[in-house]
Amino acid sequence: MTIGFIARGLTKGGVTRYIENFLMTFDAFFSKENSLVLFTDKEDFKTAYKNIKVVYLKKSNKIFWDYIKILPYLFKIKLDAVIYPKNIIPFTHLFFRFKKINIILDLAYFNREIKAYRFWDTLYMRVFMKLSCRLASKTVAISEYTKQDIIDRLGINPEKIKVVYLAAEDYFKKQADHDLIQRTLSRLDVDKPFLFYCGSLSPRKNILRMLMAFNQIKNRIPHNIYLTNNLLWEIEDIKKYIKDNLSGRAFLIRRVSDEELICLYSAADLYLYLSLYEGFGLPILEAQACGCPVLTSNVTSCPEIIGEGGVSVNPYNIGEIASAMEKSLKDDKLRHNIINNGHENIKRFSWRKCVRETLMASEIL
Numbered sequence: 078m079t080i081g082f083i084a085r086g087l088t089k090g091g092v093t094r095y096i097e098n099f100l101m102t103f104d105a106f107f108s109k110e111n112s113l114v115l116f117t118d119k120e121d122f123k124t125a126y127k128n129i130k131v132v133y134l135k136k137s138n139k140i141f142w143d144y145i146k147i148l149p150y151l152f153k154i155k156l157d158a159v160i161y162p163k164n165i166i167p168f169t170h171l172f173f174r175f176k177k178i179n180i181i182l183d184l185a186y187f188n189r190e191i192k193a194y195r196f197w198d199t200l201y202m203r204v205f206m207k208l209s210c211r212l213a214s215k216t217v218a219i220s221e222y223t224k225q226d227i228i229d230r231l232g233i234n235p236e237k238i239k240v241v242y243l244a245a246e247d248y249f250k251k252q253a254d255h256d257l258i259q260r261t262l263s264r265l266d267v268d269k270p271f272l273f274y275c276g277s278l279s280p281r282k283n284i285l286r287m288l289m290a291f292n293q294i295k296n297r298i299p300h301n302i303y304l305t306n307n308l309l310w311e312i313e314d315i316k317k318y319i320k321d322n323l324s325g326r327a328f329l330i331r332r333v334s335d336e337e338l339i340c341l342y343s344a345a346d347l348y349l350y351l352s353l354y355e356g357f358g359l360p361i362l363e364a365q366a367c368g369c370p371v372l373t374s375n376v377t378s379c380p381e382i383i384g385e386g387g388v389s390v391n392p393y394n395i396g397e398i399a400s401a402m403e404k405s406l407k408d409d410k411l412r413h414n415i416i417n418n419g420h421e422n423i424k425r426f427s428w429r430k431c432v433r434e435t436l437m438a439s440e441i442l
Contacts, residue, residue, distance in 0.1 A: 183356025
């Protein structure tokens with residue numbers, strides 16, 4: 078089988094990590110049975126893989142690239158199937174006879190209340206995602222929650238949807254080098270003990286309620302709270318709340334590298350992931366792999382991914398969040414159990430399994 082894979086317009090975030098891990102795993106483990114042709118505008122991909130053919134198309138307007146520029150290459154190369162990892166199958170591709178596999182990472186675009194993405198991205202996805210799922214040969218959802226969301230919101234036949242889990246990268250492990258951890262914390266101006274959040278600072282991540290809960294218990298614990306300053310929008314209320322209520326106890330730090338992130342997970346007493354909406358929730362697995370207790374939401378995909386390896390709460394209930402924070406920090410038996418269960422939980426997930434099941438769902442393997 079010859080498989081196409083389209084990766085245009087990649088930026089830092091969950092979609093890019095999915096694509097990079099999928100391609101790296103395919104290149105290492107699945108290229109003997111099938112050939113893969115990568116269509117991309119990312120120059121770094123041109124020499125990244127030993128066994129994947131790369132068709133590089135220079136960056137241009139994303140609509141023109143997706144709908145027009147790629148077409149001659151799709152005509153020229155005989156493909157049995159094409160994987161679309163960013164929710165959308167451009168309608169100009171529907172005239173090709175190859176199988177079309179649509180990967181859905183989440184449907185947050187359809188939830189107006191959480192303002193998950195920027196306006197124009199949201200509008201585009203809301204218009205074309207339903208059409209793409211209806212016309213796909215198979216839709217792959219990254220969690221059972223996302224599958225049900227596709228059924229409920231888009232009216233797609235459940236038999237056309239396959240759930241395939243993602244995974245944390247293998248290098249997410251407890252950092253044993255305490256000197257490296259201390260150097261990293263010093264470089265980032267992070268003081269122990271601390272609570273930690275890593276991710277975008279956007280409305281759906283529920284940062285303000287998390288800070289309000291921390292404010293309720295700040296005088297009963299010695300911890301500070303640190304938030305990585307990744308993609309962000311509509312955060313003026315967060316900055317104001319920190320200034321008015323948590324000055325000297327809550328801090329926004331810069332975007333961190335994966336090496337720094339592993340050190341932060343390994344040193345934190347609690348990782349907070351109280352999102353209002355997640356299609357999967359990779360940071361949950363990253364923290365568990367690094368031996369950090371996790372406090373997360375009991376909504377959308379979070380309880381499905383965390384398993385028994387953490388504590389889940391109502392993300393809208395500030396008092397419940399505060400109580401769970403305090404108990405997770407002070408109850409040694411609970412901490413021991415959720416750390417151990419977290420290590421067991423991550424065994425359910427691997428990138429090799431993800432790629433294999435995606436190819437099987439697509440009837441490629």
